[in-house]
Amino acid sequence: MTGMIGTLVQAVGMHGNIGALSAGLAAIGAGIGIGQIGGKAVEAIARQPEAISKIQTNMIIAAALVEGVALFAVVVAAFLSN
Amino acid sequence: MASGSILKSKFFNILLICAFFLAAGLFPKSVLAQETKENKFDPKKTILEHISDSHSWPFAFPFVKEKHIPLPVILYTDKGLEIFSSAKVTTEDTTKDKGIYQGAYHNYKLAENKIVVVDASGNIDEAASKKVFDFSITRNVVSMFMSISILLIVFFSIASSYKKREGKAPKGLQSFLEPLIMFVRDDIAMPNMGIKYARFMPLLLTVFFFILINNLLGMIPIFPGGFNLTGNIAVTAVLSIIIFLVVNLNGNKYYWKHIFVPNPWWLFIIMIPVEVVGIFSKPIALMIRLFANITAGHILILSLISLIFILNTIWVSPVSVVFVVFMDAIELLVAFLQAYIFTLLSALFIGMAIEEHH
Numbered sequence: 281m282t283g284m285i286g287t288l289v290q291a292v293g294m295h296g297n298i299g300a301l302s303a304g305l306a307a308i309g310a311g312i313g314i315g316q317i318g319g320k321a322v323e324a325i326a327r328q329p330e331a332i333s334k335i336q337t338n339m340i341i342a343a344a345l346v347e348g349v350a351l352f353a354v355v356v357a358a359f360l361s362n
Numbered sequence: 363m364a365s366g367s368i369l370k371s372k373f374f375n376i377l378l379i380c381a382f383f384l385a386a387g388l389f390p391k392s393v394l395a396q397e398t399k400e401n402k403f404d405p406k407k408t409i410l411e412h413i414s415d416s417h418s419w420p421f422a423f424p425f426v427k428e429k430h431i432p433l434p435v436i437l438y439t440d441k442g443l444e445i446f447s448s449a450k451v452t453t454e455d456t457t458k459d460k461g462i463y464q465g466a467y468h469n470y471k472l473a474e475n476k477i478v479v480v481d482a483s484g485n486i487d488e489a490a491s492k493k494v495f496d497f498s499i500t501r502n503v504v505s506m507f508m509s510i511s512i513l514l515i516v517f518f519s520i521a522s523s524y525k526k527r528e529g530k531a532p533k534g535l536q537s538f539l540e541p542l543i544m545f546v547r548d549d550i551a552m553p554n555m556g557i558k559y560a561r562f563m564p565l566l567l568t569v570f571f572f573i574l575i576n577n578l579l580g581m582i583p584i585f586p587g588g589f590n591l592t593g594n595i596a597v598t599a600v601l602s603i604i605i606f607l608v609v610n611l612n613g614n615k616y617y618w619k620h621i622f623v624p625n626p627w628w629l630f631i632i633m634i635p636v637e638v639v640g641i642f643s644k645p646i647a648l649m650i651r652l653f654a655n656i657t658a659g660h661i662l663i664l665s666l667i668s669l670i671f672i673l674n675t676i677w678v679s680p681v682s683v684v685f686v687v688f689m690d691a692i693e694l695l696v697a698f699l700q701a702y703i704f705t706l707l708s709a710l711f712i713g714m715a716i717e718e719h720h
Binding site: 340341344345347348351352354355 | 647650651653654655658699700703706
């Protein structure tokens with residue numbers, strides 16, 4: 281299956297490793313996700329500064345979970361690239 | 363600045379560091395250029411070699427040539443137990459394989475860091491290699507022994523000092539670790555597991571401190587650190603198998619009812635497969651999250667350092683070192699965070715399994 285995708289990509293004219301492309305796409309996903317989390321957390325702190333430590337804890341937990349998903353994709357990408 | 367002298371300003375310190383690197387770059391590079399023509403630096407091979415497990419223990423100190431200590435190879439073949447030093451299958455610097463070793467039961471060779479069974483002429487015997495169980499003391503096993511001994515020494519001494527100083531304020535090592543232990547109890551165990559948290563506190567504390575100590579030791583470049591133990595997927599797999607067993611063996615009937623009896627009964631056709639996959643996917647996610655985070659961190663730092671060798675110039679080293687310092691600060695945060703997340707999610711899963719119906 282992965283060989284099929286690779287030959288399809290090369291037929292279109294793109295040379296290189298599809299593993300590298302998928303790792304880059306995973307980084308986009310992680311960037312968007314953690315950016316959203318950070319933005320909403322900062323907004324919440326601005327609304328209610330006395331809850332800062334609770335908001336910070338939850339932000340870190342959510343960021344680590346989103347990063348975990350992005351890293352699944354990186355692991356698969358490392359598996360695909362030779 | 364109140365004290366006046368220019369020698370105390372921060373800007374002067376930065377200028378001094380830049381001047382040092384400039385002066386170092388002026389030294390003739392011709393000698394180094396001679397050496398590097400023979401073996402071009404291959405970053406991928408070097409990085410993979412640093413991260414993965416191997417049968418030798420690298421011993422590196424500054425200004426001393428790196429030596430590799432060969433570690434014992436312990437194989438349980440279908441004919442019996444076989445123990446020999448890995449120096450018999452690797453060359454002097456133990457990075458390349460030497461040849462065939464005639465063991466008591468089979469002939470062995472090192473193929474890509476794994477011991478395989480070969481016949482007399484060197485062809486790999488696939489069927490026999492599959493039946494050999496490799497219990498060798500490899501580099502990761504040595505690092506695990508070192509971190510286990512650190513953990514045992516620290517925690518036994520704390521336990522004895524708690525007994526001796528009953529009722530008195532904590533002192534020394536106790537007072538250093540007490541906030542961490544209280545943090546695990548008050549912020550991880552109690553909110554997620556309710557009243558019955560005390561039964562699972564030893565497990566949570568062990569998991570937390572094991573992962574934390576191994577992550578931190580992996581970041582130290584010299585002895586006793588520098589081994590990538592939590593980035594080895596076998597180690598994280600064992601941790602998540604333990605959590606899987608604890609969760610499912612302690613699940614009360616509300617837990618199993620929630621999985622096999624969905625709330626509107628006519629949804630059972632999709633809910634039961636989804637929930638069953640969920641039983642397995644949660645520990646698998648724990649395993650991959652820890653493995654990928656730690657390994658990615660190590661690869662990143664090694665890549666930034668090997669940037670100096672790829673571009674083959676010393677002028678890159680201030681940039682590279684500054685990047686590596688930033689990355690190391692992030693890695694320190696990741697070390698704590700991954701230990702915390704693993705423990706938190708384990709407490710959450712155990713709490714979901716033992717929760718009483720409300």
